Amino acid sequence: MKVTFEINGAEKSVDVEARTLVVDLIRTKLGMTGTHIGCDTSNCGACTVLLDGRPVKSCTLLAPMLEGRKVTTVEGLAQGGKLDAIQEGFHAEHGLQCGFCTPGMMLVGKALIEANPHPTEDEIRWGISGNICRCTGYMNIVKAIQHAAAANAAENVAGVA
């Protein structure tokens, strides 16, 4: 069947089996391999993408569910060669080691600070608790998200001034 949706700002129309998982569609059909697979049970969040701005586990969605919707993957974070604040934060605070969880973590973090620009540490920890990182122990992921929130806040202040 044919499914039409927008991904990272570009419209796509693809022919897929209805049972295709969105994560497989993105990785295999579209060849965008930044979205990862870490489990079979919707527990790990390595496959997280934003669907109309909200984080979802793309291993838990079927391709037809994308019809008419907007998807953002890690490949869509940097704009015009400039890293998103969340990417800057992960780099500055050493929020990644093997990098396998990182796309999902960054997308969840970005959505989190968009919804809640000044999150507490507990709010961040709760917000990312659907995503597993096996390497970092989360300390620096929390800092990375705080770093991005602070950068966004500074930019807003600068924008207002």
Place this chain on the structure above:
Amino acid sequence: MAVDTTEAAAAARQAMGGIGVSLARKEDARFLHGQGHYVDDVVLPGMLHMVIVRSPHAHARIKGIDSSAAMAVPGVIAVVTGELLAQHKLAWMPTLSGDTQAVLATDKVRFQGQEVACVIAETKYIAEDAAALVSVDYEPLQAVTTPQQAIAPGAPVIRDEKEGQTDNKIYHWEAGDKEATDAAFARATKVVSLETFYPRCHPSPLETCGCVADLDPVTGNATIYMTSQAPHAHRTLFAIVAGLPEEKIRIISPDLGGGFGNKVPIYPGYVVATAASLLIGRPVKWIEDRTDNLISTGFARDYYMDGSVAIDENGKFIGLRVNLLSDNGAFFADAQPSKFKAGLFHIVTGSYDIPAAHIVANGAYTNKAPGGVAYRCSFRVTEASYFIERLVESAAVELGQDPVTTRLNNFIQPEAFPYTSASGFEYDSGDYPAAMKVALDMLGYDELRKEQAEKRARGELMGIGVASFTEVVGAGKGKDYDIAGLRMFDSAELRIHPTGKGILKLGVKSQGQGHETTFAQIVAEELGIPASDIEVREGDTDNTPFGLGTYASRSTPVGGAATAIVARKLRDKGKLIAAHLFEADVADIEFDHGKYNVKGSPDNVKTIQDIAFAAYTNLPDGLEAGLEGVTYYDPPNMTFPFGTYLVVVDIDKGTGQVKVRRMVAVDDCGVRINPMIVEGQIHGGLTEGFGIAFMELITFDDEGNCIGSNFMDYLIPTAWETPRFELGQTVTPSPHHPIGAKGVGESATVGSPAAYVNAVIDALSHLGITNIDMPITSDKVWAALRSKGVTE
């Protein structure tokens, strides 16, 4: 050699990104953009997909396999069975511990999840569909699910295909001195014992294992992309197992999504995908799903330990006895140095000056997955450290002492190094009381003990756990430590290009540890070329020198030493070139952080970049061109990182829930090359240690069904459960390592489980609760409290 600590040197290091600088990671960019390149991202023209059909039974005879329905599915290319492999002499393969393991079962299945057949198809979805249609006729046999059952008389023999194997025993191994230990126990005034079980858990890196095998039938070239922590060793083993000519094999281990020991062994999937690619003439991809990973690949621990410490009238430890029984699963596939059947478990005397020790280890086959890998651990050091730290806790309780006092009384003293332990290790360096002191101060130990006393008087449960671990990491030396005969050295090849920028190629392989940054920093320190100008390459056997790979925290101790030494070789060659340029005598050339000068004229310098250019353009007569070198480093000894970890817990009497309030970790890993990366490693290890202590468990029911086969049952800490860590350090450089570093990847997983568990026991020991086996879940604490009549 210790690192130069003057202010000028520090400023130069900062600019260079040398040792001690928390340089942001060079490798981050690709991961931040989603451009990391993991095995599952490899796509080759004509690539097929493989799915493994696994046994639902723990122990059963295979009476027949019917793959006709699977073969009839459009898009299926082949169904590979053990019978087919047997025709190519590939049905069995050697393990890293000198045993054999079925690639695909022919006679019996011996654990639930064992590989029985492989379906190869045009897409993964088709392969999965067809795999469900492979019909295997099993005759179930009685399953053996514990090593105690396994060694009991009359137990069904699991490895009945092995000639001369009439029971389920694998090995018997002893270390230390029995007589001296018996004598110590005979004169002890107190003997304290502990029986404990370190349960089976799993490294479970977020990326599972897999490969893409691409064998070109025309050229005979075999390129295998695989999740490998040890690509060179794997190349050689592939040559031996599959009979492929080694010069035609190229193993590429691309970005790895974590490893933690799980990616050290060779798994049947790699072998079948390779054989299938050869037979079919197309590339074959095999990627585990999470259940495949948890039920069939390298598990960790599964050690039953009991032992005693003999104590004299002064409260000094004088002897240690430990018995261990290991559950190795259906095939003895532990990844460990071949001379040591229980890895380096005999480091079990830990941080303590115990003059006599005797260790007896026995291994047993069971109907469970094989593996015995070191989950973020140097070959069973984790089990040893856990045992001694738990036993010292028990000793403190029985002596009526503060556990800190018991430790301080029995530590190997700083002046005693180098120290030869009763089981034969030569500890190169250490200062255990210093690390203890830093940790106590950071925690505010005395205050917390007061709080605990007040709470206890009110009937509230609070505990403070202490663990002062010592690790032994960085294997070799090669004479004593080998895997499958391959000596445990490691390598570095450094090429400085004419423009003064360079490329460093290593035999080790990062799985997220940040080698591209850390190793460039070593070169920066040694040669004075900025770390940003050094590209680091690993994981491609065609393009890196032979090395044994990354596990047992060996990258920095061994590969890092090789890097420092090869850089020094180039530095020395640079002196010859500098002498030529200055028209001076080589003996008069001085070198300091990237600058050469003639003694007495410090202002007239040639930079390392000038020298690099001259190495290709303006050489003295008789000197070979180029500024390149390679070093194979065989360490003279292991390194011995140590530390003290302190944990504070509060326990809810009503529910048994344990809450970790504080976790202070003081590590001494010697000189820290990139402190930011070091701390990241410690955070990760403390979290995995937390998972093991409280959440992670692979267990089995009586029929051998694996419980813990997915992330709903195998619980990994998320940010919500994970404690916040407070890190501290002491620095005792390793005297034999060229830059004094010791390796840090695993310290926290080795040291922390005992600290967490000791904290729980510290909260409960006054009630007479002396042991709870990991993972310490609320229900276990609840039951222990109720058994002592604590209600509420």
